[in-house]
Amino acid sequence: MPKKSSKKGKQLSKAAAKLRLLKSLRCTTRFEKRAWAAGARLIAGVDEVGRGSLFGPVVAAAVILDPSYRIRGLRDSKLLKPERREVLAARIREHAVAISVAAVDNARIDQLNIYWASVEAMVEAVRRLSPNADYLLIDALRIPWECPQTKIIHGDALSASIAAASIIAKVERDRLVREWAPVFPAYDLASNKGYSAPKHIAALRKYGPSPLHRQSFAPVWMAPAPQEVLEFMLSDVAEEVAEEAAEAIAGD
Numbered sequence: 641m642p643k644k645s646s647k648k649g650k651q652l653s654k655a656a657a658k659l660r661l662l663k664s665l666r667c668t669t670r671f672e673k674r675a676w677a678a679g680a681r682l683i684a685g686v687d688e689v690g691r692g693s694l695f696g697p698v699v700a701a702a703v704i705l706d707p708s709y710r711i712r713g714l715r716d717s718k719l720l721k722p723e724r725r726e727v728l729a730a731r732i733r734e735h736a737v738a739i740s741v742a743a744v745d746n747a748r749i750d751q752l753n754i755y756w757a758s759v760e761a762m763v764e765a766v767r768r769l770s771p772n773a774d775y776l777l778i779d780a781l782r783i784p785w786e787c788p789q790t791k792i793i794h795g796d797a798l799s800a801s802i803a804a805a806s807i808i809a810k811v812e813r814d815r816l817v818r819e820w821a822p823v824f825p826a827y828d829l830a831s832n833k834g835y836s837a838p839k840h841i842a843a844l845r846k847y848g849p850s851p852l853h854r855q856s857f858a859p860v861w862m863a864p865a866p867q868e869v870l871e872f873m874l875s876d877v878a879e880e881v882a883e884e885a886a887e888a889i890a891g892d
Contacts, residue, residue: 659718665797667715669707671790672801675775676707680788682737684773685801686766688758689717689809694857695827695834695850696817697743698754700761701809702769702776704737705801711735714803716796717810729811732804740768741812750856759783765805777801824850 652660675683688700705711711731713724720728733739742764749757762783766773776789779796783789792799796806814833821830826843827850834840836859844853844863853860 662716662719662794662797665794667797667800667803669800671777671792671795671799672705672707675777675788675790678775678788680775682771682773683775683777683801684738684766684769685777685795685799685803685805686762686783687779687796687802687805687809688761689806690813690834691754691758692836693834693854694836694840694844694860695746695829695853696820697745697813698749698758698761699741699743699809699813699816700758700765701739701741701805701812702762702765702773703732703739703801703804703808704769704771704773705732705804706735706737709735711800711804714800714807716794716803717806719797720807722814725807725811728804728807732808736804738769738771738773739808740765740770741808742768743813743816746852746854749854753856754854779806820852824852 672683682704684702684704686700686702688698690696690698711728713728717725742761744752744757744761744764748760752760759781762778763785766776766783766785766787773787776783776785776787777795777799778789778791779802780791780793782791792802795802797803817829817833821828826847827834828837828839828843831837832840841859844859848863849855849860855861
């Protein structure tokens, strides 16, 4: 399938084309209003981040927004600059009825595959909500949970509740990856959050994967160097690519 062209005739990557689509969508409460009209009262938006990362966990969040308080600026976390995400995450935590976060680590991702690991993280996030949700709005899929639910394609760009969950999950996952960055300095994790940035791929080829890389992901298991293992970890045994694409769109 040919790549879409920009106004200046440049060819957009799939990531840039998707972000252009997402930026054109309006994030509203229309899906929440439909659920309220159907009798729901505690509507949770559910989303995950880190599905495409090569490193670390996939993180899901569930958020029940207060219908009487509007948080301005909610949208898909990929479309927000990091500092803006932090501001919005603080507002969500201050004003939401309930928030929960759950993570599934790289070993479990390798065991299940990324799809089922994402579902597991979402289910756990919903399970941890207090009070419990009586309706779920979920980005792109349904989960095995006894509750009415609606899956919404591009839900994090269309539903305020899902956007809020996207922001909370993104901020939490970025924090987790930043904590590991000094432990594995070769991979530049603070910058790329574990995604397939050129420096990250080059480091994988040179040093091989760390114990927190997803061994089932092709760019990881194809790395020729042996796995790096830190001694102190033996006993106990992130969406920068999207932001780069957003910058490419802004430059059109």
